[in-house]
Amino acid sequence: MGTTASRHDQPETIREIDLALTGVRCAGCVGRVEKALRQVPGVVSADINLATKRAHVRAVGTADPALVDAVSASGYGADILVPDGTGDADAGTADPHAHHGHDHAGHGAAGQGGWRVLLAAALTLPLLLPMMAPLVGLHIMLPGWVQLALASPVLFWLGWQFHAGAVRAARAGHGSMDSLVSLGTLAAWGLSLYLWLAAPAGHEPHLYFEAAAVIITLLLLGRWLEARALSQAMAAIDALGALRPRTARLRLPGGDVDVPVGQVRVGDMVVVLPGALVPVDGTVLEGISDIDESMITGESLPVTRREGDPVTGGSVNGAGTLLVRTRAVGADSTLSRIIKLVEGAQMAKAPIQRLADRVSAIFVPVVLGLAILTLAGWLLAGAGMEASLINAVSVLVIACPCALGLATPTALMAGTGVAAQAGILIKDAAALEQAHRADTIIFDKTGTLTEGRPTLAALHPAEGQDRAELLRLAASLQAGSEHPLATAVLTAARDEGQTAEPTLDQQALAGLGLVATVAGRPLLLGNDRLMRDHGVAMDALASVAAAEAAAGRTVSWLAEAGPSPHLLGLLAFGDPVKPSARAAVAALKAAGLRTLMLTGDNQGAADKVAAELGLDQAIAHLLPQDKAAHVAQLKRAGASVAMVGDGINDAPALAAADVGFAMATGTQVAMHTAGITLMRGDPLLVADAIAISRRTWAKIRQNLFWAFAYNVVGIPLAALGLLSPAVAGAAMAFSSVSVVSNALLLRRWRPRSRT
Known part of the structure; x- marks a missing residue:
């Protein structure tokens, strides 16, 4: 890169770079890669979402290869994710999903992992026959060489990813989830091989090949189920991405011509045929039609658009033909900004997740120490090498902190995704956390509680x-x-x-x-x-x-x-109140929140609206700075304040509040200031946003509880010899799947604003 040129142009411009990661499997891995990225000169921040296997880096003057090298040096792999480029003429035919990077944990991983699970299961089931046969009165003993032949492909071929990850971690001087799995399964396989080779002729000793094979098979199954579940959690982003049209019908002096949407420029005239996706943000010049904007605004009913009305790229045209003058394309379009907001929220980390990451960062060395103590303790107790080693292997396997790393990002992904489908855009995890804590809701009046069209x-x-x-x-x-x-x-x-x-x-x-x-x-x-x-x-x-x-x-x-x-x-x-305003206030009060209104209007008008809607208090005659001062005063008194507004004059109060809600029907200034954007001017969306934030935060707490519970309960049981390696592997795999499945229950949530 030409550093002189970049310094001359914009020396302080912060770039945002996304990387697709490989080998990152637990919260401990996340902590190490984040640390490596943050040590690269020029990096301002680095956050990793374990669920999507993506890193989001903000940096000044940092070359992309330096980030890839830093990840590689920490023992993992990385590729720079290129933005979709729909605003570039030469990128109009690019795959609109290319920049999502979801294949690392979504549809691609689920599809590729299925055959591995089936093959691993086919090789492992015969190893379990000696354990299951007595249930039907049979006694079967597979020869040692047969057990070795069945278990070895599972361990060294189908499960090679775990050993490769362990080697990478060892080269970088640290441990990982793969380290625990690899050590545990190799120990069980090695012990079995030793016992078989050392056994007297004609004697078949008890071997543990099945334990190593079962652990790998269960982990592969868990990872496959996890990937399938995560692909569902990312359904909102995928659905929004699918709305990106690939072509647009451009009106030129010589006639209409279909071109890649990336070639459309601001000011161009675009023809939208009946039933087609609107390719760009723009203004209707000719025609009238009903537009389905449900995927963008969450509004289930089509809206009529005629000359002078705005249309949004990604919405679906009805029966009419429209001529639209382009107002925004590519990254500046509403759809791209929505996707960016949702992706940003899913990448962001809540403080509660950072706590889990810190715990996981020291987890692997602690577990290795506990496994060694378990081995030594059982040897000192006279249990013998075989039993001692098996108990130590169980400790290694049960302790894998996968569920801990997935607990928060999967819930955030599911919660922000379902919120986006309802027309609620949550900017980041901090906004979600503050929204669930809010106990006081402040409304602006005009355009927020009232129609705003006096x-x-x-x-x-x-x-x-x-x-x-x-x-x-x-x-x-x-x-x-x-x-x-x-x-x-x-x-x-x-x-x-x-x-x-x-x-x-x-x-x-x-x-x-x-x-x-x-x-x-x-x-x-x-x-x-x-x-x-x-x-x-x-x-x-x-x-x-x-x-x-x-x-x-x-x-x-x-x-x-x-x-x-x-x-x-x-x-x-x-200025009549909005039809849903009364129901919105009632829902918020039923949820235990105090409701206020701050307005620059006169006290009489404010009191009438407050009485009509059932607000707890209305304060009038306020300048923008007065609204912000009232918000600050409430915060000093111990309230957790959410502010709802739509105008430039609301921006100071939105910024002063713990969390701001901006109506997308208002100004861009308000939306940029707020942590949560409501895509429709419907006050019920405020109650919906509070509800989904509380539901999401509850899921995060539940997930972290269960993730910790598996380890806190499982490790002592394994150390005491009460869990076999196979059972420990099943429990560990089940913990990850259960955490992701619990987060997916958020998809059942339905907003009040649609009922």
Whole structure:
């Protein structure tokens, strides 16, 4: 790489690199590879997901080969995962799944491992005949050479991956899960070979070839079942990835032509035929159709899109034909950002997982020590080498910490995946953890609990002012603004045939309103604080304003500034609450959460909404910094605060809260600030997000309990000679499968917002 050029261009740019790992099988492996990656110069952070066998590295100025070399030096393998490249012209035909890396633990591993399990089982079953035959009154003893011939292929061919992993770990100077398996099975096989060769002629000693073969077979079976289960846990990502269209019908001067979607550029016009996937994010120029956006927003009902409406790449077109102007492609598209968010959440580590990783990092040397103590203890007790070695082998096999490493990532994968299908995007594990701890939910009002599309309900001119003139001035002030109140004024003006005049020096004042000059007149439009700041007397319409506020309407004052500021009139806006808002608040309160509302609106409007929805408290007349201050105050009082908002003015409060929920129907600033994005403007999704975070965290705790329980109970039993190596192997394999299967129960969760 040209370091000088990169330093000249963007010396502090942090790159994000994903690596597919091989040989990583336990939480101890994870800790060693992460440590190796973090020691590479320029690496800011490195996190590994054991379930997906992927590493996510953030680095400044680090060459990719250095990361691969670091992983190799630690005894494992790595390949750089190349992003999908759907935004590049030369990569339009790339496999949309290529960058997921799921084959390491998903469909590919499950498919490849099946024949190994079947063959291992076929070779191992005859070895078990002597143990099972007495159950039907038969006594069978296989000759030693037959047992050796059956067990050796299982151990040295089908189970070679375990020995190879142990060798890699030994070369790097540490132990791993493979070390425990390899030592245990080789010890059982070696002891059996010795006993067979040393036996007197005509005597068939008791051999343990079946123990070594059974352990390998059960581990292969467990790993195969694990891979199948993990592929189900990643179903959400796979389903989203499958929505990536490969081609788009581009409209060119010479006619329509199908091209790889990677060749489409922002501004291009794309034709979407009936029943086709929408290939890009864009705006409808022509046509009308119903669009199925369920995989992206979680909304089960199709939505109608016509001229001027946005469409999202990956959604499914209905019966109409649409002409769409491209707004975003490749990594900038909504679908790519959703996939990136979900993958990021699944890669991120919760603090509770880091604890498990630290425990596992010292686990292998401790277990090796316990196995040696077991061997020595039984020898000193006079049990003989055969029995002592078998008990030591059982300790090695039962102690493999696979389940411990899988406990957290599998639950995170399943939980964030099912949440994404419901339209809830969880940015990282920290957001999930904070959401499950939340005991106080704060809502913004406009656009969050209410429709956010207010209408101009009343217009009251001051004495001596003309109503039509008042509406014309208000519309002129707000021309070009996308604020919901501005839209309501402009709509009313258009309906009454009023034309807006040009403005000068227009300035928006956050939390107050705006100022501008119209036809040479300096005008103010905003709340009562803006009026007081400019010395405008509001007494003449104070009773009218109070009545409007008591009716739950939002009041804006229009005044002329200058040397003699005076009131021109007031505008009253109505904004109905969302249909699901009451049910959302009720669900949150039923879950034991306190519900509040912070708004820049007047207290009357706030109180009416609070009473209608059953909120515990409503605080009005707040600037953006005031909302953030209230959040900070609640946190100082010991509350765990979640903030729900959709606007730029909510961003400070979203950042100040323990976890922020942003409505995707709002601004990009809010979504970038929040830890959780709700793909629909449905307040019930807040209750759903809290529910799935609590359910996921419960699964993590259950998984960690069972993972520790297997080891805490199993190791002493094995050391005391109460577990044979075969039973220990079965228990270890079952522990991993049970942890993954328990996490998959999260897929049964169904959101309230769809019921």
